[in-house]
Amino acid sequence: MTVEPIANPRKTPRQARAEATVEAIEQAAARILVQGGIEALNTNRIAEVAGVSVGSLYQYFPNKTAIMGALIRRKRARLLDGLRAAVASDAPPNTHMRRLILAFIHHQTGWPQLAQALDRAEVFLPLDEETRRFEAEILSILLPPVTAFGPDDPALAARDIMALCRGMVEAALLRGETDAEAICARLLPAITGYLKASSA
């Protein structure tokens, strides 16, 4: 797996069937990732599962990495949408925090194995610049509600809370828990405890 610049579509689909092909490829990649992890993901198999030929695959993706890249971009976009929606309305910071956490849980719940497989895959990809923008975006969403609690270092607090949530949620979902409210109910006191202590 060569680590190259980045990975944008080689050719953008202009006809409807081309878009269907691209869609099929991404779906196939997702299915394979879920079932067999990164080690099971290879371009021949993707093409086979998608019901297209390798040639078609390489008409829209310059390399294997680009396919994972596309999946990751989708996942990120979905998460950002969820988080933005959570803080869209007017509400006290407490409520916003709660909604943010629930949004995060639901995001991972949708397809927990895919989410995890992608999380793990991200490390391999050189999406540096894009990743930085993505994380900045997340931070900018978390910052207002977190700041409302008055921690000394809001940015650090936001990052810590994000990491802490990710850890607990991933573990809970992998264990087979399905009740988002229950997970949220355990997470919130931890976050509150953190925030109370971090304001001088």
Added chain:
Amino acid sequence: MTVEPIANPRKTPRQARAEATVEAIEQAAARILVQGGIEALNTNRIAEVAGVSVGSLYQYFPNKTAIMGALIRRKRARLLDGLRAAVASDAPPNTHMRRLILAFIHHQTGWPQLAQALDRAEVFLPLDEETRRFEAEILSILLPPVTAFGPDDPALAARDIMALCRGMVEAALLRGETDAEAICARLLPAITGYLKASSA
């Protein structure tokens, strides 16, 4: 990468130089994992970096997976030692918690990238039975101090705390933080918050 039964040394070294060879192989694998991740780990390269021949490598490890297995076993043993030491002496549960967290942080700090690479690698390995025993062991260490705080479901609390710590510590170390005390100081209130809320 074939997912096979398990992975014990094919031949146990009887002479000193043989042990040195095994050691060199494991060290090399660790170095490669740190520098290039799992994708860079292949048996030819391991042998090259270790300064031995592939043949020698396969005299002591039945397959590539077994090498990662050995590294993971080491890491786990080190973590268990650290945790056991943390709760060895008589002390109030508060102190024990603090020491446990510091032990965990130091464990990951030793070689954070290796720790992470191995964490990710674990998913690929079929160490199921061993993994279960390992997790049970960890739980048995955490349970006494956690129970002292009187949560409704001590086992769940212990698991949650573990996951939450892992998340925050990993993120902090990856960000480049080095002050274990500082990380611990932010983690403790979160844990306390969690525990306070989870006791009826």
Added chain:
DNA sequence: CCAAAATACGAGCCTTTGCTCACATATTGC
């Protein structure tokens, strides 16, 4: 209709990589 553009195909090239095997060297016990 028809030519040009877009899309689809898949055999197969070429590299990577896990691993073996026939053989060489070192160590040990007697």
Added chain:
DNA sequence: GCAATATGTGAGCAAAGGCTCGTATTTTGG
């Protein structure tokens, strides 16, 4: 010293997998 045993070597096999390229088919615009 001399087997017997343990250890070390590395060319190279076989399989897997990333990716190309010449060709076939479909769609589109006029």
